[in-house]
Amino acid sequence: MEPFVTKSEAAQIVKVARTRAGLTWAALAEAIDRPAPWTVSALLGQHPVPKAEAEKVGDLLGLDAEVVEALQAQPTRAGIGDDLDDPTIYRFHEALAVYGPAIKELIHEEFGDGIMSAINFKLDVQRRPDPDGDRVVVTFDGKFLDYRW
Amino acid sequence: MEPFVTKSEAAQIVKVARTRAGLTWAALAEAIDRPAPWTVSALLGQHPVPKAEAEKVGDLLGLDAEVVEALQAQPTRAGIGDDLDDPTIYRFHEALAVYGPAIKELIHEEFGDGIMSAINFKLDVQRRPDPDGDRVVVTFDGKFLDYRW
Amino acid sequence: MEPFVTKSEAAQIVKVARTRAGLTWAALAEAIDRPAPWTVSALLGQHPVPKAEAEKVGDLLGLDAEVVEALQAQPTRAGIGDDLDDPTIYRFHEALAVYGPAIKELIHEEFGDGIMSAINFKLDVQRRPDPDGDRVVVTFDGKFLDYRW
Amino acid sequence: MEPFVTKSEAAQIVKVARTRAGLTWAALAEAIDRPAPWTVSALLGQHPVPKAEAEKVGDLLGLDAEVVEALQAQPTRAGIGDDLDDPTIYRFHEALAVYGPAIKELIHEEFGDGIMSAINFKLDVQRRPDPDGDRVVVTFDGKFLDYRW
Amino acid sequence: MEPFVTKSEAAQIVKVARTRAGLTWAALAEAIDRPAPWTVSALLGQHPVPKAEAEKVGDLLGLDAEVVEALQAQPTRAGIGDDLDDPTIYRFHEALAVYGPAIKELIHEEFGDGIMSAINFKLDVQRRPDPDGDRVVVTFDGKFLDYRW
Amino acid sequence: MEPFVTKSEAAQIVKVARTRAGLTWAALAEAIDRPAPWTVSALLGQHPVPKAEAEKVGDLLGLDAEVVEALQAQPTRAGIGDDLDDPTIYRFHEALAVYGPAIKELIHEEFGDGIMSAINFKLDVQRRPDPDGDRVVVTFDGKFLDYRW
Amino acid sequence: MEPFVTKSEAAQIVKVARTRAGLTWAALAEAIDRPAPWTVSALLGQHPVPKAEAEKVGDLLGLDAEVVEALQAQPTRAGIGDDLDDPTIYRFHEALAVYGPAIKELIHEEFGDGIMSAINFKLDVQRRPDPDGDRVVVTFDGKFLDYRW
Amino acid sequence: MEPFVTKSEAAQIVKVARTRAGLTWAALAEAIDRPAPWTVSALLGQHPVPKAEAEKVGDLLGLDAEVVEALQAQPTRAGIGDDLDDPTIYRFHEALAVYGPAIKELIHEEFGDGIMSAINFKLDVQRRPDPDGDRVVVTFDGKFLDYRW
Amino acid sequence: MEPFVTKSEAAQIVKVARTRAGLTWAALAEAIDRPAPWTVSALLGQHPVPKAEAEKVGDLLGLDAEVVEALQAQPTRAGIGDDLDDPTIYRFHEALAVYGPAIKELIHEEFGDGIMSAINFKLDVQRRPDPDGDRVVVTFDGKFLDYRW
Amino acid sequence: MEPFVTKSEAAQIVKVARTRAGLTWAALAEAIDRPAPWTVSALLGQHPVPKAEAEKVGDLLGLDAEVVEALQAQPTRAGIGDDLDDPTIYRFHEALAVYGPAIKELIHEEFGDGIMSAINFKLDVQRRPDPDGDRVVVTFDGKFLDYRW
Incomplete structure (x- = not known):
């Protein structure tokens, strides 16, 4: 069989090809007309990339056909603990440790018993200027889902 | 020595006293003039509650003096895995598993090498009406902190 | 403050009161007009029991007011590993270990990228007579939820 | 010795060959006249595939002889935690965390002390149309096995 | 509610009552006419003890009614790692680490793909005299169960 | 240095060579005049195989000299958790979880404080015909060893 | 039933009674005519203490009858990781991490394939004066046991 | 860059070269005039081997220059759990589980609060003939180090 | 026996008594004439407190005799992971994750193969004013200890 | 695509090239005019190395272009437990286990509720001569950060 690459x-x-090409993630997202957070996570293997978008990225980054094929495959999504210790990611988990039970109480008070969907879900990352230091x-x-038998 | 209670x-x-008193978290937050997420996490033991606010809550909920004292104590903050499995909290950790590496890439692209502070930090929980189902x-x-030697 | 009990x-x-009262789970479920699996998991602390149903169960089992109060409280739901080793429960996790990746492939083939909701969800337990030994x-x-940005 | 491949x-x-061949799992299952869930899990390495079926699949997908040989080998079956974090699989484990103790109570009430076999066992995955969104x-x-000394 | 004790x-x-009463496990097993290994594991909480046998043991050991009641309750069975480190128990797990894969190969060679049931199962512990030191x-x-769809 | 292979x-x-040669484990054991369980575990890397036996097996299976050399090397023996989840092996660990404390009590009652050796030890795997299904x-x-200072 | 205490x-x-009585472990060991390491580990719950010795210690330390009874009971011995982090104990585990594989090689070179028994075993702790600082x-x-089928 | 090998x-x-050369560890230790336990652990990667000794061993075993270079490199020393399950090594950890707290008590009684150094440390492995079976x-x-601020 | 308290x-x-007494850790340290870091860790159970100092602290904080006795007892020191997640402590472990291998390289370059003692060791915590924000x-x-056989 | 190397x-x-070149870490740090601890951790993959410094190091050590490229890439920083067991690194974690809670108390007493930043942070490693043995x-x-909503 022909060789293949994993996601x-x-x-x-x-990641290496993007750096060598001197392209930003924002530019890649714009090229395929998708939000940046979706684009980055999809190219890092967390979502299947539709054929047209995968080929567009392949052209921009000079990827082999096997890589373009791998981008389209259905992922088994990444484990929760995999990058937990990286400080940039850890701070979000720490915030959930400190505020998670409070978020839970407020969701239940406002919506009743249920959850915020992580599937019918989107996420945004912005910079907000602030005289004391800009903020992330x-x-x-995510859509609220109530426990419904 | 007199008896004492832990945080x-x-x-x-x-939690029990609030239910028995029939008060919402929002009402408690308003009574001490603090944001709701801060109020809930502080009363659940994640922040020291200042004396005036602790006593105010004590009056509203009919708490014993030892409980009011415990609310003011400096916490050792909660572990990351403690409530991880609760579905309402888990979905946030799952979203970080799927999107965390993308958030990291976008922070580095926008700000350079560094993190979002989880200390100089605030958090908001809102309901957004949506015809396909309201959203959490x-x-x-949090303030951006760059790696600065 | 008055004493309270945890969920x-x-x-x-x-569990003890039910045995002493000589009542089946099925009888309790019928008494509150709910499906048996929901009733059992709710009484074991996995769902908040509405006031009327909690009081009905309290009457049938002779529960103290604090127990009836605890049944109504919002749960933090049980951890995945808690009873994993019990053979009756383990076989289900083992079946997921053997067939989970196949279930995933078939869901993706039939529905596309997404999940079966565990929140908009119900579950049934039946006995099916079989000459080679009855079957569980x-x-x-659960409702299919597609990854939808 | 000649080279070999692991299961x-x-x-x-x-998985790659199936995508390249443009064949569904359902078509592969039909070709070897086996239920789809069995077929997928067997081809993913969880069951030994009989020689005739392995060769049939090898023909359809253009597999090397070593791959066809590997499909027939006796597996050491996959660990429970291996894909646990993938959201599509996780929801099933979460449902067991919430409802597992209830399933256990109902099995004991209906059958007595024992288990559902995960060996004398079959599994089905279906789509059920529903106006509020189709369901998985x-x-x-599985056969009931009672604790029998 | 009346007090109760856990299994x-x-x-x-x-265990304490048996020592104080000066009775061997063998004598208890004989008194209830059951094999010793079953008797000991049942009294240690791994099996529900039928009412007559539980009361017989209660009489012999002078147990309170709540203890006799607990012996009859359906167990959630003990975790695999609980006593793993005790040397007397550890040696059995070590033997499985060394010989487990060989046992697996021999079962598959003799019976085909399947398992030894741990439910339709019995166990015996004997002393065999040996001039080089008696042997355990x-x-x-256990009944062989083949993977049968 | 010449190449080498690990155990x-x-x-x-x-394992692959045995299948290709169409030889049973029993036949290999007979060829080297050793019990089958010892032979299988030794060839799977749990015991050093003496030179004559290793070469005999090498001839029968057509193994390279480096493989024959590796069979003779002193092993670092396998970890307890390595294959724990495979159902055929898991049932033995589960049986120890359920009956291990009872085995321990009966050994102490019969022999006093001590253990069954897992070193001065042998193991047998047999099939016993049974009208209700053959049994493993x-x-x-193993030799009893008492705690002896 | 009368109350009891665990080991x-x-x-x-x-430990508390010994300090209050102002007695050294050495004095206790001498009083019951046993080596100090055995005495300490037995009184800390790792060995059953014979009746006469338990009562002698009970007299010296003013222990209640239930404590004397507990000292005589058969232990389930302590887990390996329980005190691992205490620096005084950790250094021994660290030495095994650094030198364990070397000890293993030297035992196999000198004795063949086998182990040092931890059951037919004794241990000594001494102080050796040294001008550069006294040494522990x-x-x-322990008796060598060879793998013997 | 030229190729290199890890420690x-x-x-x-x-290990393979020593077997092929038919040399004992004792002979290697004698050749470089170092104690056997130090020699074995150093050659297994736990200590940097000085240049002269590394080259001497390289000559005796016919090692490539990159291997001799690797022997001299500063190690990151091995993890405590790496070989824990091997029975020959496990018995030492088990002995520490049983006797570690007693060793700690005796060190504190004899020396005060402190530890045995695992750095200023040596170790010896001997065979002691014994009519009941030779002993390891x-x-x-190690030097005693007291907690000294 | 009289009651006792654990460390x-x-x-x-x-901790509670200090807050109620309105005394700083610095004041307690000064009262017993010891450095503040030693005093705090000793009172939190990490060092045995000498009798005079324990009694002095007991007088200042109004502690019962059993508490003063507990402060003097030899500790089993705290596990590494116990408070790891608390953000104030976590940042130090994170700094070791990022810089630990560099610290190791620099120690070896400057001192050779060995360690910084954590026993012959002291620690200081200071505030350094800084116009960009004061610094911890x-x-x-700690004394350097070289690997010395 | 051209080949690439990971960080x-x-x-x-x-590490290997530095040894072969006979250069100290201090010399490398001086060559790029950065503090030694920063330089070592950056070259070991914990910080992105700016282009000019990476190329300078590449020249000094004769590194391939792909290695120089990898040094400049943004890291995912190392996990906390990765080298924990190495004695030179472990002693720092052990000191945090013993003194971490005391450091926390003293930071809170001096600064209020907050943390020492591990991002706006620097670290120094020095040798201090001492007649009783030089000290590390x-x-x-790090900058103090207070919990500020």
Whole structure:
């Protein structure tokens, strides 16, 4: 059989190829007309990339056909603890440790017993200028699902 | 020595007393003039509650003096895995598993090498009406800190 | 403050009281007009029991007011590993280990990228007579949710 | 000695080859006249595939002889935690966390002390149309085994 | 409600009461006309003890009614790692680490793909005199179950 | 230096070579005049195989010299958790979870404080015909060692 | 039933009672005519203490009858990781991490394939004067057991 | 850059080369005039080997220059759990589980609060003839370090 | 026997009593004429407190005799992971994750193969004013110990 | 695509190349005019190395272009437990286990509720001569961040 690459090998290759090509993630997202957070996570292997978008990215980054094929494959999504210790990611988990039970109480008070969907879901990352130092503002936005038998 | 209660015992007592008093978290937050997410996490033991606010809550909920004292104590903050499996909290950790590496890439692209602070930080929980089902919108808002030797 | 009981203490008490009262789970479910699987998991602390149903169960089992109060409280739901080793429960996790990746492939083939909801969800446990030995038939029935940005 | 491939390498190869061949799992199952869930899990390495069926699949997917050989080998079956975090699989484990103790109570009430076999066992995955959104219906069907000394 | 004891508290009480009564496990097993290994594991909380046998043991050991009641309750069975480190138990797990894969190969060679049931199962512990030092002989005896769809 | 293979690579090679040669484990054991359980575990890397026996097996299976060399090397023996989840092996660990404390009590009652050796030890795997389904009978037979200062 | 104490409660009580009585472990060991390491580990719950010795210690330390009874009970021995982090104990595990594989090689070179028994075993702790600082000298002394089928 | 080998690859190569050369560890230790336990652990990667000794061993075993280079490199020392399950090594950890708290008490009684150094430390492995079976005698000998602020 | 308290109970009591007495840790340290970091860790149970100092603290905080006794007892020191998740403590472990391998390289370059002692060791915590925000300066100061056979 | 190397492969290569070049870490740090601890951790993959410095190091050590490229890439920083067991690194974690809660108390007493930043942070490693043995002095120096909503 012809050789193939896994989705995590593809993610490694995309990261190096993007740097060598001198392209930003924002530029890649714009090229395929998708939001940046979706684009980055999809190219890192967390979503299947539709054929047209995968080929567009393949052209821009000069990827082999096997890499473009891998980008389209259905992922088994990444484990929760995999990058937990990286400080940039850890701070979000720490915030959930401190504020998670409060978020839970407020969701139940406002909506009743249920959850915020992580599937019917989108996320945004913004920079907000602030005289005391600019701020990272990340918004989690998911449909409420109530426990419904 | 007089008896005392721990912060986690105090959190348990506050939850039961709030239900018995028929008060919402929002009402408690308003009574002490603090944002709701801060108020809930502080009363659940994640922040020291200043004396005036602790006493105000004590009056509203009919708490014993030892409970009011415990609310004011400096916490050792909760572990990341403690409530991880609860579905309402888990979905946030799952979203970080799927999107965390993308958030990291976008922070580095926009700000350079560094993190969002989880200390100089605030958080908001809102309901956004939507014809396809209302949405839970949670905003993480922390100061950017760059790796600076 | 008046004493209170936790949801897991309440679950222990319900199990003993049910045995002493000589009542089946099926009878309790019928008494509150709910499906048996929902009734059992709710009385074991996995769902908040509405006031009327909690009081009905309290009457049938002779529960103290604090236990009836605990049944109504919002749960933090049980951890995945808690009873994993019990053989009756383990076989289900083992079946998921063997067939989980196949279930995933078939869901993606039939529905596309997404999940079966565990929130908009119901479950049934039945006995099916079989000449080679009766069979346990457990049905997981949840709404499909597609990854939708 | 001639080269050989492991069962997990064979599973990877089958997944890529199936996509390249443009065949569904359902079509593969039909070709070897086996139920789809059995077929998928067997081709992913969880069951030994009989010689005739392995060769049939090898013909359809253009597999090397070593891959066809690997499909026939006796597996050491997959660990429970291996894909646990993938959302599509996780929801089933979460449902067991919430409802597992209730399933256990109902099995004991109906059958006495014992288990549902995961060996004398079959599983079905169906789509059920529903105006509120189609549903994933997964049925676990195993022989009851009582603790019998 | 009247007080109650858990099955693990009952097991602790049985162990102390047996020592104080000066009775061997063998004598208890004989008194209830059951094999010794079944008797000991049941009294330690791994099996529900039928009412007559539980009361007989209660009489012999002078147990309170709540303990006799606990012996009859359906157990959630003990976790695999709980006593793993105790040297007397560890040696059996070590033997499985060394010989487990060989046992697996021989079962598959003799019976085909399947398992030894741990439910339709019995176990014996014997002493075999030997001039080089007497031997502990433990027999695992379970029905073969083949993977049968 | 000349190339070499590890004991776990050798075990993989032996398994494939045995299948290709169409030889049973029993036939290999007979060829080297050793009990089957010892032979299988030794060839899977759990015991050093004496030179004559290793070469005999090498001839029968057509193994390279480096594989024959690896079979003779002193092993670092396999970890307890390595194959724990495979159902055929798991049932033995589960039986120890349920009956281990009872085995321990009966050993102490019969022999005093001590253990069954897992070193001065042998093991047998047999099939016992039974009208209700044939049975797997595995015997652990080890010298008793008492705690002796 | 009369109250009882567990072996670990007994160990706690012995430690406090010994300090209050102003007796050294050496004096206790001498009083019951046993080596000090055996005496200490037995009183801390790792060995059953014979009746005469338990009562002698009970007299010297003023222990209640239930504590004396607990000292005589058969232990389930302590887990390997329980005190691992205490620096005084950790250094021994660290030395095994660094030198364990070398000890293994030297035992196999000198004795063949087998182990040092931890059951037919004794241990000594000594102080050796040294001008560069006195030294702790701990000797592990166990019977060699060869793998013997 | 020229190729290089890691210390753990070097350890693997040394073990095979030593067997092929038919040399004992004792002979290697004598050749470089170092104690056997130090020599074995150093060649297995736990200590940097000085240049002269590394080259001497390289000559005796016919090692490549990159292997000799790797032997001299500063190690990151091995993890405590890496070989824990191997029975020959496990018995030492088990002995520490049983006797570790007693060793700690005796060190504190004799020396005060402090530890045995695992750095200013040596270890010896001896065979002691015994009519009941020869014994493995391993001596840990480290400088006492007291907690000194 | 008279009641007693454990060292960790004593630590809890000291923390509450100190707050109620309105005394700083610095004041307690000055009162017993010891450095503040030593004083705090000793009162939290990490060092035995000499009798005079324990009694002095007991007088200042109004501690019961059993608490004063507990402060003097030899500790089993705290586990590494116990408070790891608390953000104030976590940042130090994170700094070690990022810089630990660099610290190791620099120690080896400057001193050779060995370690910084954590026993012959002291630690200081200072505030350093800084126009960009005051800084926490923590100094680890331990004797170098070289690997010396 | 052209080949590439990961940051951890680059770190391995740098370590070997530095030894072969006979250069100290101090010399490398001086060559790029950066503090030694920063330089070492950056070259070991914990910080992105700016282009000019990466190329300078590449020239000094004769690194391939792909290695120089890898040094400049943004890292995912190392996990906390990765090298924990190495004695030179472990002693720092052990000191945090013993003194961490005291450091926390003193930071809160001096600064209020907050943390030492591990991002706006620098670290120094020094040798301090001492007649009783020279000392390793490591200084953690980070900006105080208070919990500020």
